[in-house]
Amino acid sequence: MAMPKQYESNAARQAAHRARSKTRWIEVDRAADERHHALLDALQLAIHEAAKRGDESAKSCNAASVETMLEKLTKYFEEQAR
Numbered sequence: 001m002a003m004p005k006q007y008e009s010n011a012a013r014q015a016a017h018r019a020r021s022k023t024r025w026i027e028v029d030r031a032a033d034e035r036h037h038a039l040l041d042a043l044q045l046a047i048h049e050a051a052k053r054g055d056e057s058a059k060s061c062n063a064a065s066v067e068t069m070l071e072k073l074t075k076y077f078e079e080q081a082r
Helices: 010-024 030-052 056-061 066-081
Strands: none
Touching (some): 030 056
16 A cells, blocks of 8 residues: 655655654754854863962862863852852
8 A cells, every 4th residue: 555645746845854854853063163162162171271270269160071170160250259
């Protein structure tokens, strides 16, 4: 038994696929994304260097991954705001 035809044409099938994809994915400006990553890397390096020099706030925020460092920075400044 054959499957019923869902799309009128291959173009309609592709258009439906693109429409579904737009709901799942976002477009990113590559240059902006690369700048953000470079800034995060620079921040992490600065924190590592400050921690080596003995800066206590840098020591409390120092981490191997950028994500963990950002979490620690957020927690540090939230605690400072209290």
